[in-house]
Amino acid sequence: MPSETFLPRIHSVFYAIFDVKQGPKIVYQVPEGLIATSPTGFTSLSVSSSPKSSTPIPLEGAGRGQNSRQVSSPPHRSTSSGRVLFDFDDISKYVIPPDPICGRLVICTTRNYRIMGFPVSILGSKYPRNYFRFNICFVFERSADISCYKPIVRKVGRVLAACEEESMFLFSPQSSPQSSPAMHAILEQLYEDLNSYSETSIPIDKFNSVELKIFPFYPNPPPVKDWQVPVALIDLKSRVEDNWDLTMEKVCEHINGVNHVRRIAQLADCDLELTRQAVAHLLYYQVIMTVDIFQYSNMYTLRKNVQWLADESHVKDECGPYVTKPGKPVPDWPRLLHLYSRFKPGKTVFEWMESHAVHELGIDVRRFTSFGVIKVCIDRLTATIPAAHAIRRVSCVGCTAIRSSYRIRHLRATDDARVSPVHPHK
Numbered sequence: 001m002p003s004e005t006f007l008p009r010i011h012s013v014f015y016a017i018f019d020v021k022q023g024p025k026i027v028y029q030v031p032e033g034l035i036a037t038s039p040t041g042f043t044s045l046s047v048s049s050s051p052k053s054s055t056p057i058p059l060e061g062a063g064r065g066q067n068s069r070q071v072s073s074p075p076h077r078s079t080s081s082g083r084v085l086f087d088f089d090d091i092s093k094y095v096i097p098p099d100p101i102c103g104r105l106v107i108c109t110t111r112n113y114r115i116m117g118f119p120v121s122i123l124g125s126k127y128p129r130n131y132f133r134f135n136i137c138f139v140f141e142r143s144a145d146i147s148c149y150k151p152i153v154r155k156v157g158r159v160l161a162a163c164e165e166e167s168m169f170l171f172s173p174q175s176s177p178q179s180s181p182a183m184h185a186i187l188e189q190l191y192e193d194l195n196s197y198s199e200t201s202i203p204i205d206k207f208n209s210v211e212l213k214i215f216p217f218y219p220n221p222p223p224v225k226d227w228q229v230p231v232a233l234i235d236l237k238s239r240v241e242d243n244w245d246l247t248m249e250k251v252c253e254h255i256n257g258v259n260h261v262r263r264i265a266q267l268a269d270c271d272l273e274l275t276r277q278a279v280a281h282l283l284y285y286q287v288i289m290t291v292d293i294f295q296y297s298n299m300y301t302l303r304k305n306v307q308w309l310a311d312e313s314h315v316k317d318e319c320g321p322y323v324t325k326p327g328k329p330v331p332d333w334p335r336l337l338h339l340y341s342r343f344k345p346g347k348t349v350f351e352w353m354e355s356h357a358v359h360e361l362g363i364d365v366r367r368f369t370s371f372g373v374i375k376v377c378i379d380r381l382t383a384t385i386p387a388a389h390a391i392r393r394v395s396c397v398g399c400t401a402i403r404s405s406y407r408i409r410h411l412r413a414t415d416d417a418r419v420s421p422v423h424p425h426k
Helices: 146-165 185-197 245-255 261-268 272-284 313-323 333-341 347-356 365-374 388-418
Strands: 011-018 025-028 057-059 068-073 104-111 111-116 120-123 132-142 199-204 209-213 227-233 288-291 300-302 379-382
Touching: 025 185, 025 199, 025 300, 068 313, 111 146, 120 146, 132 146, 185 199, 185 209, 227 261, 245 261, 245 272, 261 272, 288 365, 313 333, 313 365, 333 365, 347 365, 365 379
Parallel strands: none
Antiparallel strands: 011 025, 011 132, 057 068, 104 111, 111 132, 120 132, 199 209, 227 288, 300 379
């Protein structure tokens, strides 16, 4: 099981610039020392080396309900205890790329980690070489889905670029390196708040601030069919609010795991297309799932992950109360698991019920099969029926073959008659 339960964790945040003498270099990184830098150049600086006259920036604790406060960077930063994620020299040309690539989202990958940044190049005669390049990069696990962080990285780069163009917030000619010491406090709050609260609010000056909130990325739902049955994964009726769409509110009232989409449209007195859109909206946020219409002629088969579900305590606790009819005793988990294991190809639900006397156990068969499909321990088997035009095409081919065979035999008989010898006496 992956370690990230909801959103991928940020392992490191670092700020890099192009130094006119030493090339691409990391100025600040949080936590300190996780990214190895070249020993010949300057490494990421600690805040204790920054000028004492630097003024702290006001920060707001996102999601913690505190007022804005003045927070300066601590004199000492946490180190990585000797652990190194990767060497910066291996990815420096992607962190500070050439000018044509700047202004685009750049993602590079090492053996175990993925680095995402938004390099920015600002032109101006006030800079050495008439340009200033910087990048704020976020480090994740290589296997993590970082789609939800793409707008975050873009926004951080664009806001800081706007601050630099307005007030030279990043470039400081008096300091060495030529970069604002306030960036360390910004990196710290980005690292702590996004990992802990998935949002942050960082005022930079009177007119600019970084307001970020991470939203999980959901894939587009599959097309909704009229015969599919929506099954609620949460209590939808308790989540309905007064400002909800009227069609959505009506549709949610009739989602009970039995009604299919067309039936829901009829009961809710809603347009069928609007009902499909409402169901697709619920599928997008993963609060429902769709299953096939329950019939006693359906056939199901067991899946391999039933071995994993057999040892899950929450499945044991949920299955019995869900599949048992009201007023009936709840069967024990080994008995229910045995019934699931008896599903096999070629045996319908009705034959399965008759073979194991399911009606005597007080089990609701529809809810029993729905629970197995939801927990992905059984799958419904479907048969593909040849299309009518295909049958006609096969029949026509067969008829053509018969006619061709008859024509060949007729021609052979004609040829035999033609070459037969003629008797002179006749």
